[in-house]
Amino acid sequence: MSQSLQKLFVGLTYPPALSLCLIVVALALLVLRRRRGAAATFVAAMAWSALWSIPMASDWLRGRVEQRYPPVDEAALPRADAIVVLGGGMRYGWLDRPDVRPEDLENSRLAAGARAWLAERAPIVILSGGGENGGEGSDGSEARMMAIAIARLGVPPSALVLEERSHNTRDNARYTAQILERRQSRHVLLVTSSLHMPRAMEQFRSEGIDAVAVPVPERARRVTWKQRWFPSRSALWRSGRAFKEMGGLLMVRIQN
Known part of the structure; x- marks a missing residue:
């Protein structure tokens, strides 16, 4: 896989980037008068970034990657x-x-x-x-x-x-x-x-x-209900890092 394609793939792992691409697809469907498809794609685009901006969802996602190598003394x-x-x-x-x-x-x-x-x-x-x-x-x-x-x-x-x-x-x-x-x-x-x-x-x-x-570890301490469930830019960024690592690991395995 070429370097440019790798960068594109990794770039799309950031939730807002993929959401933006889906919005473009939704607009194209709307131009083609596929209103139901456009509406479904737009909702999916917004829901994708909204989900991974929730701190608890972000922590769960990161935990799937981090659990492979837990901290050691x-x-x-x-x-x-x-x-x-x-x-x-x-x-x-x-x-x-x-x-x-x-x-x-x-x-x-x-x-x-x-x-x-x-x-x-x-x-x-x-x-x-x-x-x-x-x-x-x-x-x-x-x-x-x-x-x-x-x-x-x-x-x-x-x-x-x-x-x-x-x-x-x-x-x-x-x-x-x-x-x-x-x-x-x-x-x-x-x-x-x-x-x-x-x-x-x-x-x-x-x-x-x-x-x-x-x-x-890169633990985020969450004490209140708001810290756990209220969407935040920080949680979205942390989710993006997790997806980036997943994408990067996949690229390494393909190359090796």
């Missing part, structure tokens, strides 16, 4: 040649906290990597994140920003190896494999979100890397 992890932490954005709000500790950050990939290193599961931490977020006016690659952040959690620069070329999960696996080959290593602890882990494991194993999953 760092003490139960095997020893490995390296800990690989995949980038997931360059915003670390906890950096402003005066006394931040790895155990305080349940949903942080960097904290999970730091905890594994502090538990002496591996001698080095490979931080994988390229320059798509860098460039003019930025502080550099995502891996460099990760290095600054993980240092606050007790991992010294001497234990870090930066992979700064990747722009997607396939690149993460490919360039990490090159680093491991130079170091004559292949056993790693792979740290990423529970949602992203199935696709990441497929990519890393396809590169011949012996990876053990260290999934990081």
